Amino acid sequence: MKNLTLHKIAEACGGKLFGCDGETDKEVSGVVLDSRLVEENFLFVAAKGERVDGHDFISQVMDNKAAGVVCERVPKAVDGPYILVKDSFQALKDIAEFYRKQLDIKVVGITGSVGKTSTKEFIASVLAEKYQVLKTEGNYNNEIGLPLTVLKIRKHHQAAVLEMGISDFGEMHRLSKIARPDICVLTNIGECHLENLKSKEGILQAKTEIFDFMQEDGAICANGDDDMLRRIEEMNGHRALEGRKPIYFGLNESNPVYADEIENKGLFGSSAKIHMENGEFTAEIPLPGGHMVYNALAAACVGSLLGLSGAQIREGIAKVKPLGGRSNIIRLPERVVIDDCYNANPVSMCAALDLLEAALTRRVAVMGDMFELGDNKERMHAKVGAYAVEKGIEVIVCIGELSINMYDSAGEAMQEAGRENTELYYFPGKKEFLEKMSGILRKGDTVLVKASHGMAFEEIVKALYTSSLFLK
Structure with a gap:
């Protein structure tokens, strides 16, 4: 990696280089945060995360012939180069900035x-x-x-x-x-x-x-x-x-x-x-x-x-290929699934409903909570519910605490539009929906699955793969 020597790395991140008796001008081959990805001549950035502290794996990566370690505290019983810094995450950014300039x-x-x-x-x-x-x-x-x-x-x-x-x-x-x-x-x-x-x-x-x-x-x-x-x-x-x-x-x-x-x-x-x-x-x-x-x-x-x-x-x-969880269309023997459960906000939710509208079969929207919407979260969920009715979606399923607003708004929109044939359901969580799914879905449906990533709607997508169990 161009100019990424231990000496230059220490300068770039404002750290102090220790334990390096040999060559300091050899370029490292890679920089990683995950100790499992360390290869020979890689630099390991040891950082304390929410669940794991990278400092606990310094000895292991040095045994794997790492070129050196960036760390916030002096490693114990380690024979090899290390760069001591105040903040490992900031050091990572500083190193990347320096490298980009090269x-x-x-x-x-x-x-x-x-x-x-x-x-x-x-x-x-x-x-x-x-x-x-x-x-x-x-x-x-x-x-x-x-x-x-x-x-x-x-x-x-x-x-x-x-x-x-x-x-x-x-x-x-x-x-x-x-x-x-x-x-x-x-x-x-x-x-x-x-x-x-x-x-x-x-x-x-x-x-x-x-x-x-x-x-x-x-x-x-x-x-x-x-x-x-x-x-x-x-x-x-x-x-x-x-x-x-x-x-x-x-x-x-x-x-x-x-x-x-x-x-x-x-x-x-x-x-x-x-x-x-x-x-x-x-x-x-x-x-x-x-x-x-x-x-x-x-x-x-x-x-x-x-x-x-x-x-x-x-x-x-x-030649563009779809990504899993991002409007990925899955053709199953019994139905088509639109897997768009990677993330969601009001704009992307409405865009997904626009996509579902294009289906030529009975259309089912399985929608869940959207996060990080601030004080207007109830209004924005309500907006999505009304939009699903406006798009003429035949079956609307709302799942989650915030999605009650989606459900209520869809019900009001159905009354105003006289949509008596629209099926509307609310479930507090995925478990309740999965228990009732066989009675809601039909053979030949096109099913949209979308919510914020934290709702883990990939579980619903997996359940749809076993579609033969859920036919009316």
Whole structure:
């Protein structure tokens, strides 16, 4: 890893190097927080987590021929190099920041309220048509995951696509300091993390901290159909915006990158004609939902900036694969399941209902609590319940303490709309629903499963795999 020697690492994180009688200028081969991932010549960052203290495994990793250890206290009975620091997590960020500065690589940073992960997948798939690409894996998008992702970049990588997630002011500033993106992509501004950010204006302020350490010659790609993101041009006084206009994408033809002639293919994706300054092409978008067109447009925008042809962008879009728990469509012999239980907020919940609406069979929405919504959580759950009725979903199942608001609102909306045939259910928890599921579901249903990750709705998805047990 370029310039990551024990001596340079100690300097970068403000630590003191001890126990190193031999060579200090040999570059380490990797940096990890998990002792189980340590290989020969790796650097292990020992940190105290909620359940496990990495300091307890220092002796073990040194036995595995680690290059050294970053730690907060002097290790006992360990013969090998260690770097003593005040805060191991801060040291990890400092090391990643130093390493990023050594790299000659194009970095794409992605933020927004909804769609970061799917947008990341589209952009990475497109760029892979021309470059060796590293992308964020799993949920490694915060102040621990992002530096670990940066530290996975190797000599053969030519581009990195980094998802950047936050929940409070200042976090994006710190993430940007590590990532130093060449291209900043903003998907949208929606109602999430309101406990700390309070309003859409606060969300916009926090998300646009991504510009704080953008490269001098960097570019901004933003959803031009989002009224909040259109305000970026009005943010005077920010270094990153001096003389630089965002490249907007969207469905409105006033955007420099836009789509029209959209053909909805239901749960099996869509096609759209994508227009850019250097040409146009028809793209097959394999993932379902109208919002996926925006993801394809973001990828087209980034791909064009990094020199890909229209043909390469089209091929990359067509190769995008669904992620487990993220609008993953599972075809079972008895029914179709939309596994979207990774996380949820009001915007993504409504987008998932939009997707379910496209199904040609009886549609079932199994929805649970959404977390981190602040003081408006009851109103926002109610909004989702009413929206499910508006979309004409035949069976609405609400699960969880907060979802009683979803249930009540759906009931009121059914009365107002005269939807006597809509089936509406409420259960306090998953267990109660699973006990009654066989009497609710039918053969041939399309079932959406969605809630915040803390609801662990993957248990419901697993139960649906044994669908032969739950047929009417």
